[in-house]
Amino acid sequence: MRNLFSLVLVILPFSLFAQFQWNDVSDTWKNVPAGVKLYEFRDSVDGQPVVAFAAVVLLNEKKNTFTTAHTINERLTPQAFYEREKKPFLVVNGTFFSFQTNKNLNVLVKDGKLTSYNVHDVALNGRDSGYYAHPFRSAIGIFKNRTADVAWVYTDSISSIPYASQKSIVLPRFKGIRATNSQQSEWKNSFQPWPVQTAIGGGPVLIQNGRIDIYNNEERMFMGKAIADLHPRTAMGYTNKGELVILVVEGRHKNVSVGVSLIQLAAMMQSLGCVEALNLDGGGSTCMLIQGKPVIRVSDLKDGEPTQRPVPGVFMIYSK
Numbered sequence: 397m398r399n400l401f402s403l404v405l406v407i408l409p410f411s412l413f414a415q416f417q418w419n420d421v422s423d424t425w426k427n428v429p430a431g432v433k434l435y436e437f438r439d440s441v442d443g444q445p446v447v448a449f450a451a452v453v454l455l456n457e458k459k460n461t462f463t464t465a466h467t468i469n470e471r472l473t474p475q476a477f478y479e480r481e482k483k484p485f486l487v488v489n490g491t492f493f494s495f496q497t498n499k500n501l502n503v504l505v506k507d508g509k510l511t512s513y514n515v516h517d518v519a520l521n522g523r524d525s526g527y528y529a530h531p532f533r534s535a536i537g538i539f540k541n542r543t544a545d546v547a548w549v550y551t552d553s554i555s556s557i558p559y560a561s562q563k564s565i566v567l568p569r570f571k572g573i574r575a576t577n578s579q580q581s582e583w584k585n586s587f588q589p590w591p592v593q594t595a596i597g598g599g600p601v602l603i604q605n606g607r608i609d610i611y612n613n614e615e616r617m618f619m620g621k622a623i624a625d626l627h628p629r630t631a632m633g634y635t636n637k638g639e640l641v642i643l644v645v646e647g648r649h650k651n652v653s654v655g656v657s658l659i660q661l662a663a664m665m666q667s668l669g670c671v672e673a674l675n676l677d678g679g680g681s682t683c684m685l686i687q688g689k690p691v692i693r694v695s696d697l698k699d700g701e702p703t704q705r706p707v708p709g710v711f712m713i714y715s716k
Contacts, residue, residue, distance in 0.1 A: 627647050
């Protein structure tokens, strides 16, 4: 599967990259902070209309602060987070979550402390019913020295910080099955303390070491043909110039913006210079606010009008 997919990635990007013409719209916004550039894409991707918006932010600009916010047993719209958190410059959705419990299913770190944990077990379907997988899903973190990292993360309530691996680790399916000693040793040695100040999780990873490599199967997300489905998307990554890239893609709006696949999303992030990037929660959750204003039209509707979906966690940027 990995070899076949790599061949597809060799072929596709050449047709995709030529389509991504980003327009700098920073001047159309008032009081854009130092080290921030805002870009818009309004064109077609593989013959389908797409609208996207990206914020590219210098990580070492000390006037800007990167952080997260979360709820407890409830969800808020990004607009409600914006008001509650004293009007940050940027608010964007991020983590996946349970509609039943309103809880995050991915890691969140705020001020160096874990505030949300990755899901541990995923039930398998069909003939695998009764068996479980233990995926290590991905996150993007920002360290105290203002560098960023995309990694696969392990969290546990007994630890105040997450542990991360720089390579994808796949656990065997289990139903009372114990890992071998060599497997346990590999997992233990791969995961090291990840002392990030800020982090938000999602998945799958889209780009590693500068090349598109989508870990949907390893993270047990959007497997099989689902990787090609067109949806609204949210993604984050960073460049080798020390820039954080935050992207949202409008979708599910016929003749305006249909959304993109994970392959197209990865190509968009690479066209913005990302050397590492990951997918975050998309669909009806995709929403970015700049100065409290939505930059794209969200896909959820109420009485025919766009309505922001409540989420339990967001990523934010403040500017002095």
